[in-house]
Amino acid sequence: MRGRVPVVVRRQRRGRARLLLARGLWGAAETAVTLGVLVLLLVAHQLWWTNRQAREGAERQVRALEREWARGSAAGRAGADAAGTGPGASSGREGTDREEPRAPGRAEAGRGTPGSPAAGRPRAPRWDRAYAVLRIPRIGVTVPVAEGTGKAGVLDRGYVGHYPRTARPGEAGNFALAGHRNTHxxxxxxxxxxxxxxxxxxxxxxxxxxxxIEKTLPQTSARDSAVLGAVPRSSVHPGRGYREPGYYLTLTTCTPEYTSRYRLVVWGRLASVRVRGAEEGRGAE
Structure with missing residues (x-):
């Protein structure tokens, strides 16, 4: 009988070891499943929830700006009518719509356009404040434009951001914007x-x-700041961009998708300006 005791003890130890191993494997499996679920939730949050929240917020902001501008236009018309200078007032000419005025030519660059300092436009908007609406029919975009390119205050809210120290809308130089390509x-x-x-x-x-739109630079370095210059051109890809002053638009985003390694750049040139109020029968002067 005494000779069988060690055998029984060894079997008990082996049983306990197997039980501990099974428990460990089960715990590891539970941990892996939990981590997988968390990763899936994070991906869903980034790819779906942030998009939904940002788009809804951006749409509300666009509607708020449009209401604000409509109230301002209505107040301006009321004031003009009271002063006898509204669309219905006798001025010796008919108050009919005009064709959109063409953008200033090269010889006029720097003289100022409606909305420029030379035309007495308002001060620059506050940091992170939405003050304009960008519309790109080709890709179905209608989105607020805010001052600055910070993530928390601008880009992650679904807005596009105006690069500081670049031109304002309609000004001579380069009106440059940035926006997310993925998420938010x-x-x-x-x-x-x-x-x-x-x-x-x-x-x-x-x-x-x-x-x-006139030109596209499919990929350039994130440090290629020359694409934001007053005369935008690439310092990485010689020959891409412009060589003379003008009224430019630059749109930038990350590329390839889901990375921030490079930048995609799209350039355009100002074609026309419509001063607010022209739609009510008074063309831009």
Whole structure:
């Protein structure tokens, strides 16, 4: 009998070891499943929830700006009518719509357009504040434009951001914007689909500026800051961009998708300006 005791003890130890191993494997499996679920939730949050929240917020902001501008236009018309200078007032000429005025030519660059300092436009908007609406019919984009390119205050809210120290809408120089390509509303998801001749409009409280797309730089370094210059051109890809002053629009986003390694750049040029109020029968002067 005494000779059988060690055998029984060894079997008990083996049983306990197997039980501990099974429990460990089960715990590891539970941990892996939990981590997998968390990863899936994170992906869903980034790819679906942030888009939904940002798009809804951006749409509300666009509607708020449009209401604000409509109230301002109504107040302006009422004041003009009271002063006898409204569309219905006798001025010696009919108050009919006019064709959109053409953008200033090269010889006029720097003289100022409606909405420029030379035309007495308002001060620059506050940081992170939405003050314009960008519309790109080709890719179905209608999105607010805010001052600055910070993530929390601008880009992650589904807005596009105006690069500081670049021109304002309609000004001589380069009006440059940035937007997310993926997540948080991804307004520039399909920016690569824009082609020469596509129309882009920027509307502010003062005017509507129409730009026409002319050039695309499919990929350049994130440090290629020359694409944001007053005369935009690439310092990485010689020959890509412009060589003379003008009224430019630059749209930038990350590329390839789901990375931030490079930048995709689209350039356009100002084609026309419509001063707010022209739609009511008074053309831009």
């Amino acid at each position: 509303g991804e307004p520039f998801r399909r920016l690569d689909l824009l082609r020469a001749g596509d129309r882009v409009t920027v509307e502010t409280a003062e005017a509507r500026f129409a730009y026409v």
